[in-house]
Amino acid sequence: MARSNVKPSYEDFEPYCKWRIEEGQKTLEVHLYGFRKEQVRVQVINGGNMIITGERRVDESSWTRFLKEIKVPKECNTNEIRARLSTGILYIVMPMKITLPSSKVSQENGPTKPTKINQDAVAKDTATENLDGAAENNKMATVNAAMLATRPTLRSFIMQLKDSFLRLEMRKKMVSGP
Numbered sequence: 019m020a021r022s023n024v025k026p027s028y029e030d031f032e033p034y035c036k037w038r039i040e041e042g043q044k045t046l047e048v049h050l051y052g053f054r055k056e057q058v059r060v061q062v063i064n065g066g067n068m069i070i071t072g073e074r075r076v077d078e079s080s081w082t083r084f085l086k087e088i089k090v091p092k093e094c095n096t097n098e099i100r101a102r103l104s105t106g107i108l109y110i111v112m113p114m115k116i117t118l119p120s121s122k123v124s125q126e127n128g129p130t131k132p133t134k135i136n137q138d139a140v141a142k143d144t145a146t147e148n149l150d151g152a153a154e155n156n157k158m159a160t161v162n163a164a165m166l167a168t169r170p171t172l173r174s175f176i177m178q179l180k181d182s183f184l185r186l187e188m189r190k191k192m193v194s195g196p
Contacts, residue, residue, distance in 0.1 A: 051106035
């Protein structure tokens with residue numbers, strides 16, 4: 019078998035990239051038509067940088083390659099970054115860090131005093147709010163069910179916890195009144 023003495027030539031290129039920002043995540047789309055997943059590498063290195071590289075043979079003596087370095091947004095969780103190559107597009111999904119709302123306790127007013135509640139007014143207001151809140155609760159339940167069905171993770175647990183916390187805050191406001 020005769021070995022070719024022709025040195026391979028490399029053509030460097032800059033792949034087209036675009037960001038998609040959705041609720042809870044950012045997705046980077048890198049257009050890499052003709053590449054297979056074995057020819058692409060995605061690495062997150064210390065300091066919050068992501069390096070995307072790839073190379074593939076075009077013909078007997080020529081190759082095409084790229085190197086892309088991207089700063090991972092600070093609000094993204096670097097431990098949960100996932101990448102997949104589908105129909106020539108590399109999708110790099112970067113979930114956002116989840117922050118729970120902080121409970122704000124008023125230090126200025128001191129401890130709150132119990133107040134007398136007019137039961138008739140509460141019943142009337144609660145009935146109206148329950149009708150308004152029922153549709154919202156159904157919507158939240160549907161969203162939570164969809165999240166759990168697609169990927170039961172720590173994220174869905176935290177979202178449920180967040181939802182419960184917000185409902186508890188709403189109940190506190192309803193009881194304490196204006």
